[in-house]
Amino acid sequence: MSHETISSVEYGKSITERRAAEDLRSIAHVKRFLELMTGDSKFREKIKANPSSANHVAKKRGIDIDLSKFSGKFQLNGSMAEKGSDFQEYPLAVLWKDWIKDWLTFVKLIREDGYSHTADPRFNGWRKRQVERVNIEFGTSRADSITHPIFSFELSKGCSVGCWFCALGAESFKGHYERTPKNVLLWRNILSTAVNLFGSAAQASACYWATEPFDNPNYLDFIQDYCEIVGLVPQTTSAAPTRDLVWTRRLMEMHKLYPSVPSRFSIVNSRILRDLHANFSPEELLCYELIMQLKGSSYGKARAGKTLKKVKSENTTHKGLHVDEGSSSIACLSGYIVNMMDGTIQLVSPSLANERWPLGYRIHASGTFTNAQDFGDFIERSISEHMPAGLPPDQAVAYRDGLVYQPRENGFLLSSDFAAHSFTGFGFVSQLGEMIAQANYQPTQIIGDLVDDGSDIFGVRGTLEDLFNKGFLEDLPI
Numbered sequence: 001m002s003h004e005t006i007s008s009v010e011y012g013k014s015i016t017e018r019r020a021a022e023d024l025r026s027i028a029h030v031k032r033f034l035e036l037m038t039g040d041s042k043f044r045e046k047i048k049a050n051p052s053s054a055n056h057v058a059k060k061r062g063i064d065i066d067l068s069k070f071s072g073k074f075q076l077n078g079s080m081a082e083k084g085s086d087f088q089e090y091p092l093a094v095l096w097k098d099w100i101k102d103w104l105t106f107v108k109l110i111r112e113d114g115y116s117h118t119a120d121p122r123f124n125g126w127r128k129r130q131v132e133r134v135n136i137e138f139g140t141s142r143a144d145s146i147t148h149p150i151f152s153f154e155l156s157k158g159c160s161v162g163c164w165f166c167a168l169g170a171e172s173f174k175g176h177y178e179r180t181p182k183n184v185l186l187w188r189n190i191l192s193t194a195v196n197l198f199g200s201a202a203q204a205s206a207c208y209w210a211t212e213p214f215d216n217p218n219y220l221d222f223i224q225d226y227c228e229i230v231g232l233v234p235q236t237t238s239a240a241p242t243r244d245l246v247w248t249r250r251l252m253e254m255h256k257l258y259p260s261v262p263s264r265f266s267i268v269n270s271r272i273l274r275d276l277h278a279n280f281s282p283e284e285l286l287c288y289e290l291i292m293q294l295k296g297s298s299y300g301k302a303r304a305g306k307t308l309k310k311v312k313s314e315n316t317t318h319k320g321l322h323v324d325e326g327s328s329s330i331a332c333l334s335g336y337i338v339n340m341m342d343g344t345i346q347l348v349s350p351s352l353a354n355e356r357w358p359l360g361y362r363i364h365a366s367g368t369f370t371n372a373q374d375f376g377d378f379i380e381r382s383i384s385e386h387m388p389a390g391l392p393p394d395q396a397v398a399y400r401d402g403l404v405y406q407p408r409e410n411g412f413l414l415s416s417d418f419a420a421h422s423f424t425g426f427g428f429v430s431q432l433g434e435m436i437a438q439a440n441y442q443p444t445q446i447i448g449d450l451v452d453d454g455s456d457i458f459g460v461r462g463t464l465e466d467l468f469n470k471g472f473l474e475d476l477p478i
């Protein structure tokens with residue numbers, strides 16, 4: 001297959017290519033320093049207790065930069081106030097800030113790369129609505145980090161790591177998709193079908209979900225197939241990066257050889273962090289994000305899946321064991337979870353975890369497949385049945401779950417935990433808002449009633465479509 005690499009991946013490659021070797025080295029060492037500050041409580045406490053000894057403490061862990069060029073806190077004589085707090089005076093902080101800015105741009109671009117002009121426009125419209133809904137539901141600061149890939153292919157069933165906090169509620173490991181000739185043929189045909197249906201957007205996908213990639217001993221062979229058919233090495237997130245270093249080095253080698261979406265490692269205990277740092281230099285891990293999930297990390301856990309109902313214990317001071325207060329999600333997909341072992345496929349989109357969607361994602365449709373034809377048929381059927389080009393004419397119009405409606409003078413207000421949206425303008429807005437709030441009227445009834453009252457048909461229809469496209473209206477059966 002001929003492949004045009006998605007623009008985000010080209011941009012990702014340029015992030016390192018545009019920088020001088022010395023700057024990359026400095027960034028790699030800043031990154032390692034921050035990893036230890038986040039993930040290693042003893043290291044963090046030592047630095048906090050005596051910031052002016054930071055260089056000395058960090059050097060013992062192989063960090064070879066002058067941290068006083070990163071923050072005034074680490075001046076030898078603690079003279080930040082005298083030196084001033086002008087950001088430009090800390091060249092390592094400037095390098096780091098620009099590095100992060102570039103990766104945030106990458107995230108934005110890969111989200112856009114999930115739209116392809118060869119995909120069904122109804123799929124693109126549906127995905128756009130999910131992106132808009134997630135912006136409102138999660139708040140833009142969290143939503144900005146969600147890339148909405150269009151496929152997650154699982155190559156095993158369950159997960160052997162068994163994290164108590166698994167926000168995707170992974171079940172225990174049941175086995176892996178074996179690399180038999182028949183399975184390889186099916187896998188390759190599934191990937192070809194995905195590319196035929198979605199074109200370059202299929203590159204914005206991954207080969208794991210509630211699974212540990214390492215649990216499939218042939219994961220990297222399947223990734224090699226993926227690379228040949230889809231056109232790049234997809235992102236891998238592994239919580240077992242030190243289980244077999246040959247495996248990890250092979251993954252890293254593939255990232256060097258082919259266009260790639262950078263991989264990540266989840267750090268679920270201090271041994272993994274220590275071993276990973278001992279076996280890979282800061283430079284080798286430069287483009288691998290480490291997600292600090294371990295005890296002692298300064299990050300809390302998302303409230304979804306296994307932690308949804310976890311009672312917050314009083315006086316919990318253990319960093320890294322703390323579950324965030326509000327419900328959350330780590331789901332990022334607006335597309336299809338495909339399990340190759342049991343031949344299941346689900347159309348999903350991110351949601352804050354709740355009683356209905358405890359795993360932090362909405363399930364719009366589910367099916368099974370035994371061959372690539374079934375797989376493609378399910379996708380086409382899911383588009384026809386669940387992705388209307390406009391507001392469905394035969395369904396009562398209602399606000400999306402989680403939005404609070406309040407009438408206002410000349411209009412109405414819709415609010416979520418993170419934002420409030422005010423709707424005013426045309427004379428019909430108040431009545432329109434009220435009719436939607438009743439969740440009882442189909443679009444034609446709303447348009448008919450408002451036009452009978454003297455409103456402009458195009459204005460009413462346009463406002464309804466706008467509310468739909470911006471993710472304010474429910475697109476699941478109510």
Ligand code: SF4
Pocket residue numbers: 159160161162163165166167168169170209210211212239266
């Ligand atoms: S968080 Fe990841 S590694 Fe841990 S149980 Fe869930 S899927 Fe497995």
